Amino acid sequence: MEATPAMDPVISEPVMSEPVTSEPVISVRGGTAALGSRPVLRGIDLTVNRGEVVALLGANGSGKSTAVRSVIGQVPLTGGGISLFGTELRRFRDWGRVGYVPQRTTAASGVPATVREVVTSGRLSRKRFGWLSRADRAAVERSIELVGLADRARDSVAALSGGQHQRVLIARALAADPELLIMDEPMAGIDLASQEILASTLREQVAGGATVLLVMHELGPLEPLIDRAVVLRDGCVVHDGPPPKAVGQHALPGHDHVHPHAAGEPLRTGLLT
Ligand SMILES: Nc1ncnc2c1ncn2[C@@H]1O[C@H](COP(=O)(O)OP(=O)(O)OP(=O)(O)O)[C@@H](O)[C@H]1O
């Protein structure tokens, strides 16, 4: 049932001077999945190597969220295989190494926790015991500050706007200092200023060695960070390589897209707001 790891296309051509020593952080091989009776993933290959920032792109309904949810074990595959850090998913237990920001939904969360409580829950995922050290508390406060919610830390998340709620979820993932960060449309619904904050935060994580898988509609302020893009269409990978020059709205005819790689320059992010 599992694909052979040795067949992984990314490591099939090792460069002689630089032997491949580390396993991919994420490896999905021929993954298929169905939701209800509907096939949603039709045999996808997705490899994310250590230190890489990979964008997962595609139209609404193409299977992006399903793909990342299968990687974190929330959607079972009907065929193919997945491993994380070289361990088959079903034997993987090291969830403290993984930070996940789910796609924002409009559904209200049931339990009215405060911002600080939600962010702390991210930090707890890496703890064997339930109490927090001074370093844990510092990591929680730092993450809350990074997303600009220090003044709201004691507020109930139920009292936040959608974009603020999204920033809480990002802070929760960052609080664990994860080696692998998976974010499903983290930029959706957050304003340009917050997008820039998130971009610089991510840049810091990447500089510190983090591996990142980002689901997105358009690259926006994160574009300079992206090493590779995987594009899904109707549950299949149709592109795996350099980020496409035009995605989403940018693909529309007559839409001129200048690539502003200079840091700090405001970027157009039409589809995200
Ligand atoms: N719980 C579910 N039950 C049945 N079908 C589902 C379910 N969740 C998603 N689907 C279907 O699976 C397909 C892929 O959905 P998915 O959420 O993975 O797409 P996506 O690429 O993330 O889209 P978006 O850009 O809108 O977030 C869609 O056709 C969707 O209707």
Ligand SMILES: [Mg+2]
């Ligand atoms: Mg989605």
